[in-house]
Amino acid sequence: MTEPATAAAPAPAADTGARAIFEADGIVKRFGGIQAVDGATMSVGEASITALIGPNGAGKTTFFNLITGFYRPDGGRAVFAGREVQGRPPYMIARLGMVRTFQITKALSAMPVIDNMMLAAPNQPGERLRNVIFRPAASIRREREVREQALELLEVFNLAKLADQYAGTLSGGQRKLLELARALMTRPRFLLLDEPMAGINPTLGRRLLDHMQRLRAEDGVTFLFIEHDMEVVMNHADRVIVMAEGKVIADGEPHEVRADERVIDAYLGGAKVTPPGADGEGASE
Amino acid sequence: MSDPLSAFHLAVSFSAFTDIDFWTSVGILAGTYAIFATGLQMNVGFTGIFNFGQVGFMAIGAYSMAILTAEHGVNFWLSLPISILIAIGFGLIIGLPSLRLRADYFAIATIAAAEAIRLVALNARDLTNGPQGIFGFDNSWNSVSDSIEEFIVDLGWTDVPSLFPLFLVTWVVAIVLIVGFSRIQRTPWGRVLRAIREDEDAARALGKNAFSYKLQSLAFAATTGALAGFVLALNLKFVVPDEFQPLVTFIGYVVLLLGGLANYWGVVVGSVILWTVLEGMRFVELPLSETKIAALRFMILGVVLIGLMAFRPQGAFGKREEMVLGD
Numbered sequence: 001m002t003e004p005a006t007a008a009a010p011a012p013a014a015d016t017g018a019r020a021i022f023e024a025d026g027i028v029k030r031f032g033g034i035q036a037v038d039g040a041t042m043s044v045g046e047a048s049i050t051a052l053i054g055p056n057g058a059g060k061t062t063f064f065n066l067i068t069g070f071y072r073p074d075g076g077r078a079v080f081a082g083r084e085v086q087g088r089p090p091y092m093i094a095r096l097g098m099v100r101t102f103q104i105t106k107a108l109s110a111m112p113v114i115d116n117m118m119l120a121a122p123n124q125p126g127e128r129l130r131n132v133i134f135r136p137a138a139s140i141r142r143e144r145e146v147r148e149q150a151l152e153l154l155e156v157f158n159l160a161k162l163a164d165q166y167a168g169t170l171s172g173g174q175r176k177l178l179e180l181a182r183a184l185m186t187r188p189r190f191l192l193l194d195e196p197m198a199g200i201n202p203t204l205g206r207r208l209l210d211h212m213q214r215l216r217a218e219d220g221v222t223f224l225f226i227e228h229d230m231e232v233v234m235n236h237a238d239r240v241i242v243m244a245e246g247k248v249i250a251d252g253e254p255h256e257v258r259a260d261e262r263v264i265d266a267y268l269g270g271a272k273v274t275p276p277g278a279d280g281e282g283a284s285e
Numbered sequence: 286m287s288d289p290l291s292a293f294h295l296a297v298s299f300s301a302f303t304d305i306d307f308w309t310s311v312g313i314l315a316g317t318y319a320i321f322a323t324g325l326q327m328n329v330g331f332t333g334i335f336n337f338g339q340v341g342f343m344a345i346g347a348y349s350m351a352i353l354t355a356e357h358g359v360n361f362w363l364s365l366p367i368s369i370l371i372a373i374g375f376g377l378i379i380g381l382p383s384l385r386l387r388a389d390y391f392a393i394a395t396i397a398a399a400e401a402i403r404l405v406a407l408n409a410r411d412l413t414n415g416p417q418g419i420f421g422f423d424n425s426w427n428s429v430s431d432s433i434e435e436f437i438v439d440l441g442w443t444d445v446p447s448l449f450p451l452f453l454v455t456w457v458v459a460i461v462l463i464v465g466f467s468r469i470q471r472t473p474w475g476r477v478l479r480a481i482r483e484d485e486d487a488a489r490a491l492g493k494n495a496f497s498y499k500l501q502s503l504a505f506a507a508t509t510g511a512l513a514g515f516v517l518a519l520n521l522k523f524v525v526p527d528e529f530q531p532l533v534t535f536i537g538y539v540v541l542l543l544g545g546l547a548n549y550w551g552v553v554v555g556s557v558i559l560w561t562v563l564e565g566m567r568f569v570e571l572p573l574s575e576t577k578i579a580a581l582r583f584m585i586l587g588v589v590l591i592g593l594m595a596f597r598p599q600g601a602f603g604k605r606e607e608m609v610l611g612d
Contacts, residue, residue: 089489090489090490091491091494100490102486102487106490107487108480108484110479111476111479111480115479119491120491120492124473126472129469132472139472139473142473166607167610169610186491
């Protein structure tokens with residue numbers, strides 16, 4: 001806070017105060033000749049709500065894909081809760097408690113909403129063929145528990161009435177909420193949300209943000225979310241990480257990052273202009 | 286003029302419709318394809334993997350059973366589970382490299398694998414006796430078949446068709462499979478399959494090992510393929526490569542489309558409709574040569590399929606929502 005934001009070359013977890021739950025160190029991904037992610041380094045404090053921002057093409061979504069196993073990084077390390085996760089398959093990373101959502105929602109359209117939710121629950125013995133045949137009772141018992149949790153969570157997101165509808169009949173915003181609720185069914189420790197607010201109306205968006213705050217406060221869930229809505233980022237994130245051209249260029253509290261010249265440059269294509277909104281708090285430098 | 290029925294007789298030889306021997310054979314065919322397509326239904330309707338090599342598993346099942354029994358003197362009943370395991374083994378060998386491919390490439394890889402199996406059967410004469418095929422594997426079955434026949438005769442039905450016991454066993458197997466598959470589909474395991482059908486990445490992001498489930502689904506298909514192969518072999522009393530043309534898989538898909546995707550009972554309906562129409566048309570007498578009538582049967586089938594796609598794409602039992610909602 002006392003430290004000027006301009007000095008915010010990625011200093012891992014130096015001033016988050018909290019212990020880092022996730023650290024990425026020099027993550028690299030090349031697609032042919034293009035360096036999509038070029039040595040991204042960051043750390044995310046436990047139980048923080050961290051925003052990942054940056055201009056289009058900065059490599060934010062690619063970075064998500066790299067740390068959640070959907071792409072294999074060409075270099076670098078990613079450590080979640082003391083375990084290296086780079087190169088592991090997505091399902092293993094998800095089972096560790098590091099769960100993501102997608103920018104383009106992946107509602108399982110031809111399945112009812114409730115099935116979408118129940119699918120996500122961990123520790124369902126009935127997902128193994130062996131148990132289906134030899135321990136059907138354990139599976140049924142767990143199903144009952146899971147259904148209750150699912151309905152509770154759907155209630156929070158205003159989707160309880162739609163539980164038996166096919167997910168494909170939901171509106172875009174409802175699908176977004178369903179995807180978040182479904183991710184929460186996995187009981188994650190670390191949630192990575194790719195543009196969770198895009199396409200949902202402000203009222204529901206606020207509900208979603210409130211719920212994030214509550215989960216962080218009550219269960220210590222950590223959030224890393226990609227977002228373009230600066231109002232949301234500035235008001236709701238404790239910490240903002242900025243990416244541009246595949247690198248992390250700034251990392252700090254919202255007001256620090258907002259005043260950072262490199263961030264302004266990145267967003268405005270390197271032109272040396274002072275945006276009118278930025279000089280309020282940024283003037284302190 | 287004198288007989289009012291003669292006009293009708295001209296169009297349809299009615300007596301043939303009551304020919305119980307004939308319909309027993311048709312019933313066996315329909316049952317064979319119901320078994321065959323049950324695994325296909327799990328792959329295509331519930332997992333979203335387009336297995337176009339189902340006939341390969343049928344060939345592996347039939348050949349393994351025939352070779353083990355006729356050439357190596359293995360007990361017939363023991364050869365059945367062994368052959369199923371061999372078919373599953375082939376399923377894993379085919380699936381391990383090819384299930385990582387995109388859906389359309391997987392379809393191509395499986396059709397090629399099934400053709401490779403048929404061509405090996407045709408050419409590996411030492412193992413499969415080439416185009417002459419294998420005989421003499423069904424002694425144990427024949428004695429069981431005879432006792433079933435005797436049992437039915439004792440019940441009072443004296444002119445039992447000789448294939449009736451096979452018809453019974455085929456349909457018992459088909460019904461047991463369909464009840465079993467329907468039940469397993471309603472478990473959390475089956476739910477994961479459906480999630481993979483909808484969106485594999487979403488399933489993986491929620492901690493599901495999609496690849497493993499797709500392999501398991503393929504193993505189930507291999508099992509029903511092998512079972513259908515046993516019935517086919519017992520029905521024909523020999524195993525020849527020519528019975529395992531890719532056409533068999535395509536007919537399996539026709540059964541799926543007629544009955545509807547994502548419903549195991551649809552497979553029964555589809556198979557019965559298909560074979561009743563195809564074979565029943567033999568008795569519609571038209572002023573055409575026999576080869577033309579044979580071709581006409583498939584033309585009519587084609588028209589029925591086009592009509593079905595246009596007016597009822599979900600088939601007899603499928604859920605329309607599940608077809609329309611796929612993103």
